Amino acid sequence: MLVKLNTLIFLTFTFNKNESCKLLCRKVYKTGKVEDQRKLDRLVLAIKESYAHHCIALVLFKDKLPERIPRSVAMFCDARDVEKQSDDAVYLYNHVTITIEYHDLGNDPNFLDQPVGGRIISVRVAPLRWLSLHYESYTAIPRLNLLSPGSEFEITYTYSVQFVKTDIKWASRWDYILNAKYGTSIQWFGIVNSVVIVLFLSGMVAVIFLRTLYRDISRYNRFDNSEDVQEEFGWKLVHGDVFRPPRHTLLLSVFLGSGSQTILMVFVTLVFACLGFLSPANRGALITCAVLLYVFLGFVAGYVSARIYKSNCETIASLCDLFFSVRGSAHNDADATVLRALTVCNFRIIFGVFFICNWFLWASESSAAVPFTTLLVLLLLWIGVSLPLTFIGAYMGFKKKAIQFPVRTNQIPRQIPPHLVLSKMFPSMFMGGVLPFGCVLVQMFFIFNSIWAHQTYYMFGFLFLVFIILLVTVSETTILFNFYFSHAHFIDCHCGFTGVYLFIYSVYFFVAKLSITGFVSTVLYFSYTLIFVFIFILICGKKVLV
Incomplete structure (x- = not known):
């Protein structure tokens, strides 16, 4: 590749x-x-x-x-x-x-x-x-x-x-190239830093469940019967709204399915790399393996998307409506246009940006330009392999029963005061993205050096550990902030703001570390960075302002 x-x-x-x-x-x-x-x-x-x-x-x-x-x-x-x-x-x-x-x-x-x-x-x-x-x-x-x-x-x-x-x-013969002594201490420092973040979040989650919930349960147990229970407070006020279908159910379903597909693709690729199957001696093997895994894991994307969509919609659309149209699921023409553009678009977004970058390389007569036949093979893989597997996965997902939520959803949605949106949403967006990004900051430095500074990267063991820590950190951050939002009576906004921090770091790396000049080189850098950020958002922030 x-x-x-x-x-x-x-x-x-x-x-x-x-x-x-x-x-x-x-x-x-x-x-x-x-x-x-x-x-x-x-x-x-x-x-x-x-x-x-x-x-x-x-x-x-x-x-x-x-x-x-x-x-x-x-x-x-x-x-x-x-x-x-x-x-x-x-x-x-x-x-x-x-x-x-x-x-x-x-x-x-x-x-x-x-x-x-x-x-x-x-x-x-x-x-x-x-x-x-x-x-x-x-x-x-x-x-x-x-x-x-x-x-x-x-x-x-x-x-x-x-x-x-x-x-x-x-x-x-490869030892003098793949000498892991350089940067090993920095890698271990990043691992320790990530573990400290995980322990900190685990402690906060434990405090929530062992103290806050225990206190609430004890308060209810003090009453002899339900008639004596006074007015509810905190997270119990919105327990009937947390499972309300989002405004853009189809968009959420697509991103959750693609996020699951991307996570599995990265996980399996890193496992193969740690086992030594994807050595730098075999040039291009890493990206080729990742692309093939992404294509064959289209089944997972279709299955997850269909199950989420079926569980949140009273009227179940057909497969064609789910993947190519949004009739009956969008509230207005603008939403329909957006959803038509984004449905099953993750490959199309990446392929479109990559094709535009490759067009610039063709225009510059660069040897780095990908041949048209290779682009055609990628397109055929998506149409002939990934898309049918996605349909099969969606078919299997629709055959399953809808996910049963533990509480009933209120018929009338609870009104959220406007001031809470401004005071709770934006601070949480900035705070929620810091901890996951802190786990991967050191690895981002080495990965960017490998991509743009042509340095050999072979520390897949460290990368695999950081990836597992990232998943744990994102999960615990989600639990923590969901509980925080429910206490603030705010349940409508979740986003993958970690990708914004990654983009800011890429801009810093471009200005401080690289000496890239020329319009085409700059366009290539930021275009590939946007693809990377988009994939990172799919992994870390599978709920995006829905």
Whole structure:
């Protein structure tokens, strides 16, 4: 899924044989030619904007056909600047020194019957600037300046290969990349901080049930019969309204179903990652697994949505009304328009934003643009797999009995004073989102670094623990604030405000940590961030102003 349109460049060399300054190719540009000048200008612009090559080593042996190799071997490439260029010039790296570390298997007892030279452990690439092939050392080399070319400008691309023997075994080849020492103390600090938040919330919930409810029950037990019971107070005043169907039942049902689908998708993906099935060695496996799980878990979304919708509506709509129309469920044309746009829209929202971003990449002729065939495959997965499974899940949900609520709903809804809405809703929105976001703040830093700073992320164990803590925190926060709302006689508003904190943090990360310039790059960052925030809201705030 992380598609890159890579260009294959074959560098031919013999194992364990060093090569010095081998010619790869020559490119000749004529500055008087419009097409060549355009290519040079584009190359200069790319250098000024710090574009870099992303290398993947694909090992192909001469005596074997490529189709006989089960998978490519992705090697880590450490591209580093040898010297800093001056501000008033632009230089091109036209030479690379490839350092290949290998583990010698010549004396390995497991390979005595078959001669084996060794196994490649790592590949490192160091860029250099050479003007021609006539220099035997790397010192005092004339610079290749693109800003002052002659009438005919030639660039010679060369490479050198050096083999270095190492004691690192094949099974440990990823250890130097996936070294978890960096950031481990910060991760444990975040875990401890999250556990403290969970314990704090657990204590508050325990106080509510052990003191407040016990006090209320004791107060009722002091009366001999129900006729002596005085006027009700607190949460008991609204016990007949808490299960009243929301104003937008269909919208709530869709978001609850999609939230359940997303939670299961993230949970199963993290379990596979913790078990080692989604290694960074298999490029794009994590996102591919997540997308496939999301598609096949459409059954869960349909089932949950149908059960919630059936339990809150006296008139049960058909499957087509539930997923494609809202006739009879919207109060006015405006609500109907909104619900038609949002029903089964979670995939369409994500796909739509992703398609717009990909259109910008196409317009910019970027290699990061996803091919149209891949987008078509995603669309076919949704239409051919996810949507039928969603219908099947909804059918099963409608076949089940409606959820029976423990109390009867009052026929006349209780009136809520307007001042309570302003005084109770907005403070609770800000307070309710702080604690769940505090649990994931440290992980958000590492995840954003992995996505936007191209750092390897392999601490899925920490991420799984934080995800479980997040679910517990959100559940306890919901219990706490529902009890708080019921005491305030306010039962109409719940929202996923944690996503707002995540968006604010993403803006801070963009301003303080990144150096992104250009309109397209900015649009891509905030578009992908909005997708991430939307998914986060589905997980944490499955009740959104309904």
